[in-house]
Amino acid sequence: MALSAFLQSKKEACRALVEALGRHFDYVSILGTDVKATSVRVNRQISNVGEDSGSTECGFVLKLNSGRAFFEYSLDDITGDIEALADRIVAELVIDPSLVDACIQAAPIADEPLVESFERPSDLADFDEATLLAHCNQIKDQLLAADEHIVNAMVIIRTLNVHKLFVSTNKMLDQNYAWVNAYSIITYRDGDKMISAREGANGPCLGPVLERLPTRTPILVDKARHLITATPIEPGVYDVITDPSITGLIAHEAFGHGVEMDMFVKDRALAKQFVGDYVAAPIVSMRDGAASCLSVASYFFDDDGVPAHDTQIIKDGILVAGISDLGSASVLGTEPTGNGRRESYKRKAYSRMTNTFFEPGQDKLEDMIASIKHGYMIFETNNGMEDPKNWAIQCVAEYGIEIVDGKLTDHYVSPVVISGYVPDLLKSITMISDDFVVEGSGSCGKGHKEWVRVSDGGPALKARVKLG
Amino acid sequence: MKKIIELLQQNPQVNDWRILENSTESYELFFIHDQLETVRKTDTCTCTVTVYVDHQDFRGNSTFTVYASDTPDDLAAKIQSACAKAALVCDRPYALPSEGTLKAKLPSNLEGRAMSEIAAEVGRAVLAAGHLPTGGINALEVFVKKTTVHVQNSRGIDKEQVRHSVAIEAIPTYNGEKESVELYEYYDLSTLDLADLSAKIKGRMQDVSARGVATRPTEGISCPVLLTAGELRNLFGTLAYDRGFYDAYAHTNLLSPGDLLQTDPQGDRITITMRDHVEGSPAGSYFDADGTALVPCTVIKDGKVVANFGGSRFAQYLGCEPTGELPICQVDGGATPEAALRAVPHLECVYMSGLQVDTYSDYIGGEVRLAYYFDGTRRIPLTGISISAKLSHVLNHLRLSSETTVQGRYAGPAAALLEGFNIF
Structure with a gap:
């Protein structure tokens, strides 16, 4: 995948705009995005083939700084008179006189010279929409034929084709990569009870995803047959085993948000005071980074033009470091870690997670299950909510399976809400499996907005938590 | 263009x-x-x-x-x-x-x-x-x-x-x-x-x-839960958006017109109307993404599902009149002043991680980051607790305040007292 023709054609205009604005600001950068998202979707009654307009974007965002407050300007195009555009941008980025003296102080921004083009091989061009639609219809028909209680089946294949161009005084970077997410979702009804169940496949190339998704069909149908029998859980504190999805959710909500270093700047993260201290059991290690593994949040440079990192967050139970964007690093006087991400060119860059996970341990999953007299194995992320200031946590799982006398039973419970105090949860981890899965299909908001694609995961954990 | x-x-x-x-x-x-x-x-x-x-x-x-x-x-x-x-x-x-x-x-x-x-x-x-x-x-x-x-x-x-x-x-x-x-x-x-x-x-x-x-409670609490507009918006929004034409056409909504949302109401009966405008709401609109004019529609009346709502295409498929994709969920106020709801012992959940409402699993609950426990005389701030209940039970045992408020896409009771929660 080479840089898109659109961004290729704008390189010189970007250079010229950086130069023109450089007469007003010490630091100027421009990020150009050309992201095309497509969706092929079928269910029992309707189908759709086209762009996923919610994720498709094409435009530019400028970042400007002269040692105090940052300025950003988002716009659709930079075609035309560059000098006039620069004048317009400067004129429109006014600050009300009452706020001029209230601007923050930031350290000068390093703009290390770097000119490079990055690309990850992709097979998106090898498949046309007719092929994808036929594939979706085949899986949908198999699902609908599998059980009379399946009232609807939806199959979705989403592709994301990312091209980004970053230009500053000393940098000219571009990156080009793709990601594929596919899902099968069924609605299963038995009398007055109805449930929804899903299975997915994802990866950087379509071919393997198309091979993998149909293999999930029998698993999905079996899961639905069990979920329809699920009962509410009796609230209480239990020994649990988390599947990789829930492990990842805990990593994400417990310490991922808590080490986003723009939260350090705002004094919104308790973790700031705990760097160098034990925050988890000594068997726990955790990492984040666009370069830490290959998943949906793997890129070559972030939206601030900082190269992707692999950051060790927790090492043997001790909090080691946080993750930062360029702005928060410049205020804190630290090195940015390649975690500056935007929902789109229309939005601000914040410190954000990428691929976040617990590292594998040395236990066998079967031994972990066998070690529990009574508890639950918890599966599949529904949603979660962070509280980095006060280390409360809520993780909502789709379902759990009761463990009795060291064996998984047929008793499903749903939904399952994990809540509690982060250090209590992390320090209660006593076993970690030796396997490892990162789920590349998540998205994450900061507070209740600013959605970006993230992955999380890890091994299975054994912990003691409050379930409700 | x-x-x-x-x-x-x-x-x-x-x-x-x-x-x-x-x-x-x-x-x-x-x-x-x-x-x-x-x-x-x-x-x-x-x-x-x-x-x-x-x-x-x-x-x-x-x-x-x-x-x-x-x-x-x-x-x-x-x-x-x-x-x-x-x-x-x-x-x-x-x-x-x-x-x-x-x-x-x-x-x-x-x-x-x-x-x-x-x-x-x-x-x-x-x-x-x-x-x-x-x-x-x-x-x-x-x-x-x-x-x-x-x-x-x-x-x-x-x-x-x-x-x-x-x-x-x-x-x-x-x-x-x-x-x-x-x-x-x-x-x-x-x-x-x-x-x-x-x-x-x-x-x-x-x-x-x-x-x-705020402290974690040292002993078990058993009392009704009081929710205010921020959480009621989530509860009633979930019930309302289950009434969309698309879901009806896809057979993915649990209830159909004629079905009872409240099977045995012991408190107030719920009435929800989807609206185009409500004074004070920033979500008001004249038309939806297809340009269909918006027509207010009561979807739940006195605890019974009476209609679905939605845009032109799925209305045609279902043989219904389109209402447009109505943006605002308006819930009728109840009979009891908020002060009277607050006069009985209750747990007011002021700030939650996110109220989980799942119609399929018949579940409502979540983690509470700040609550006030009113024991009849004192108002005690609590943290570190969770609540959970059967949604159907809660809906049959709720009392809505007569005072209403507007918050985002929600216009309805400022508070509600709900029974049947486990507090743990």
């Missing part, structure tokens, strides 16, 4: 088309403590074109995005590509909404003022209201926006509406001797009332101060 329409009209494969433009101008301020960290300005437009292609007895559609830099050749190629994709889709035929023109502004007192001035005014007001010897607003984001939505189609729809709004994200923080705690506040307003905004922030500063001294 004229060029796109011309190209669409020239393409013989295009049977119908829709163009949806969403333009946003914004001015944004980001504060850390009382310092200005970032100033942002945006001037962007997202324009999508949907083509509809009829083939045999089917209709297919496909959507693409128009870029500001697209040339006529680019656009012609995108139209042709979209036609090819639409021809793959074999859906039941449906007609687009037709014949309607409108150019309107949604009511707001923000129009005509400089966005930078409004943002600064809001910033100063929130920071001042949050100022306490023991705390303040640790982070504040202010988004002043003018959004213009314009929809046109091949059947004569040409509608445009302009919305002015200000969105505010604030983090009230209390710095105690032993620990610092925070709450999260988000407001989306079409009308700015600085006195009201300041009063809300001051109220939240009291709450966050309470969180600072």
Whole structure:
């Protein structure tokens, strides 16, 4: 995948705009995005083939700084008179006189010279929409034929084709990569009870995803047959085993948000005071980074033009470091870690997670299950909510399976809400499996907005938590 | 836009088309403590074109995005590509909404003022209201926006509406001797009332101060739960949006018109009406993304499902009259004054991680970060607790306040007292 023709054609205009604005600001950068998202979707009654307009974007965002407050300007195009555009941008980025003296102080921004083009091989061009639609219809028909209680089946294949161009005084970077997410979702009804169940496949190339998704069909149908029998859980504190999805959710909500270093700047993260201290059991290690593994949040440079990192967050139970964007690093006087991400060119860059996970341990999953007299194995992320200031946590799982006398039973419970105090949860981890899965299909908001694609995961954990 | 329409009209494969433009101008301020960290300005437009292609007895559609830099050749190629994709889709035929023109502004007192001035005014007001010897607003984001939505189609729809709004994200923080705690506040307003905004922030500063001294309960609590508008919006929104035409057509909603939402109501009966406008809500709209005019629709009446709502296409499939995709959930107030609801022992959940409402699993619950337990005489701040219940039981045992309020897409009781929760 080479840089898109659109961004290729704008390189010189970007250079010229950086130069023109450089007469007003010490630091100027421009990020150009050309992201095309497509969706092929079928269910029992309707189908759709086209762009996923919610994720498709094409435009530019400028970042400007002269040692105090940052300025950003988002716009659709930079075609035309560059000098006039620069004048317009400067004129429109006014600050009300009452706020001029209230601007923050930031350290000068390093703009290390770097000119490079990055690309990850992709097979998106090898498949046309007719092929994808036929594939979706085949899986949908198999699902609908599998059980009379399946009232609807939806199959979705989403592709994301990312091209980004970053230009500053000393940098000219571009990156080009793709990601594929596919899902099968069924609605299963038995009398007055109805449930929804899903299975997915994802990866950087379509071919393997198309091979993998149909293999999930029998698993999905079996899961639905069990979920329809699920009962509410009796609230209480239990020994649990988390599947990789829930492990990842805990990593994400417990310490991922808590080490986003723009939260350090705002004094919104308790973790700031705990760097160098034990925050988890000594068997726990955790990492984040666009370069830490290959998943949906793997890129070559972030939206601030900082190269992707692999950051060790927790090492043997001790909090080691946080993750930062360029702005928060410049205020804190630290090195940015390649975690500056935007929902789109229309939005601000914040410190954000990428691929976040617990590292594998040395236990066998079967031994972990066998070690529990009574508890639950918890599966599949529904949603979660962070509280980095006060280390409360809520993780909502789709379902759990009761463990009795060291064996998984047929008793499903749903939904399952994990809540509690982060250090209590992390320090209660006593076993970690030796396997490892990162789920590349998540998205994450900061507070209740600013959605970006993230992955999380890890091994299975054994912990003691409050379930409700 | 004229060029796109011309190209669409020239393409013989295009049977119908829709163009949806969403333009946003914004001015944004980001504060850390009382310092200005970032100033942002945006001037962007997202324009999508949907083509509809009829083939045999089917209709297919496909959507693409128009870029500001697209040339006529680019656009012609995108139209042709979209036609090819639409021809793959074999859906039941449906007609687009037709014949309607409108150019309107949604009511707001923000129009005509400089966005930078409004943002600064809001910033100063929130920071001042949050100022306490023991705390303040640790982070504040202010988004002043003018959004213009314009929809046109091949059947004569040409509608445009302009919305002015200000969105505010604030983090009230209390710095105690032993620990610092925070709450999260988000407001989306079409009308700015600085006195009201300041009063809300001051109220939240009291709450966050309470969180600072809140403790985990030392013994079990069993009492009704009192929820206020922030959580009721989530509860009733979930019930309301289960009534969409799309879900009815896809057979994915649990209940149908005629079914009982409240099977054995022991308290107030629930009535929910989906509306186009409610005074004070920033979500008001004159039309939906297809240009269908919005017609208010009561979907639940006295605890019984009476109707579904939604846009033109799925209304046609179901043989119903379209109401448009109505944005606001209005719930009728109950018979009891809020003060009377608060007079009995209860647990008021002020701040939750996110109330989970699952109609399929018959579940309602979540983690509570700040609650006040009223034991009949004292109001005790609590933290570190969770609540859970069977949704169907709670719906049969709820009392709604007679006072109503507006919060985002919700207009309804300011408070409700719900029975049947486990508090743990």
